[in-house]
Amino acid sequence: MNLCFKVVIPARYASTRLPGKPLLAIAGKAMIAHVCERAQEAGAEEIVVATDDQRIFQAVYDLGINVVMTRPDHQSGTERIAEVAQQCGWAGDEIIVNLQGDEPLIPPSMIREVAVALAGQKLAGIATLAAKISHAEEIFNPNAVKVVLNKAGYALYFSRAPIPWERETFTQTGGKPSEGRQYLRHIGLYAYTVDFLNRYCSWEPSPLESIESLEQLRILWHGEAIIVNVVEKTPEAGVDTQQDLMRVEQALLLKC
Known part of the structure; x- marks a missing residue:
């Protein structure tokens, strides 16, 4: 199926158990880089990381990944994604997948499947x-x-x-x-239209x-x-604790 969709990855620095979680190294690269790779493997036409933290913004920018600075007062990742869509000027019928920045093991097929599920919906x-x-x-x-x-x-x-x-x-x-x-x-895992x-x-x-x-x-x-x-x-579950970090690293190393 010829499907066009975008992926936005909300990434926050604050975390009670793992501060700076998106930037933590897993198998030699930042967690957020692994998540972006899953989005690329799913066939996303555009990938944007959305953050309200300058440290994450700079680190993602240095990785050569498209990143947008958003307001710090959003109550949810959904609201943050809506701001990204507005900043980028995306059309109302564009499909956007919300991919969490702590899900480096998410199967790319699922990212695509949720976009497919929305395509053509009345x-x-x-x-x-x-x-x-x-x-x-x-x-x-x-x-x-x-x-x-x-x-x-x-x-x-x-x-x-x-x-x-x-x-x-x-x-x-x-x-x-x-x-x-x-x-x-x-x-x-969600897909939305901009409208x-x-x-x-x-x-x-x-x-x-x-x-x-x-x-x-x-x-x-x-x-x-x-x-x-x-x-x-x-x-597979995402990363919330140090134990999760070790589990995910082992899984990713086994895939290499």
Whole structure:
């Protein structure tokens, strides 16, 4: 499929556990450089790193990667991406993939797949991914966000709680799901149109997103559709801790 899409990579210096995370070295190069390589491998026509920190701006610029300085008062990466689209003068129908700067192991196929999911959409201005949950304990893990879809593949709701709740089965089995029941874990990779981003930035935060601490619930609250493609498996986790850094480095070295 001949698809044109851009990738914006929000990169912040502040991190409670790993300050300066995007610039940390993994297998001989900065983490942000690995993430940009995944975007290139996915076939993005343009890649932009978005930051509000001069240290990251300079380091990324020195790597020869396109970087944009954004305002420091954004409440989310989505708002930061909207500012990038405005600064770059991108057209309203352009597709932008939001790729987090701490995901050096993200499969390039997933970056492209979320863009493909949005291409040609009439109803949704945003697309995301999900994968089947294979371990029952993950259903009850609040760090694993679950999503329920309608028959057309659009999101009905996202939650940290087990959804759908099997009233009879969970009561009788103490939390074991029915045989063959499919639960979906949300994968936090998004594609948007520029027009959608402009609408999003005009909305107030919703009560639901505050309760669940899930930004995507603002979209459903305001009546917009989210198309969800189901992929084979959840990608490797990103980097949040020093242990994650070591795990990712080993994985990348094995690929070399």
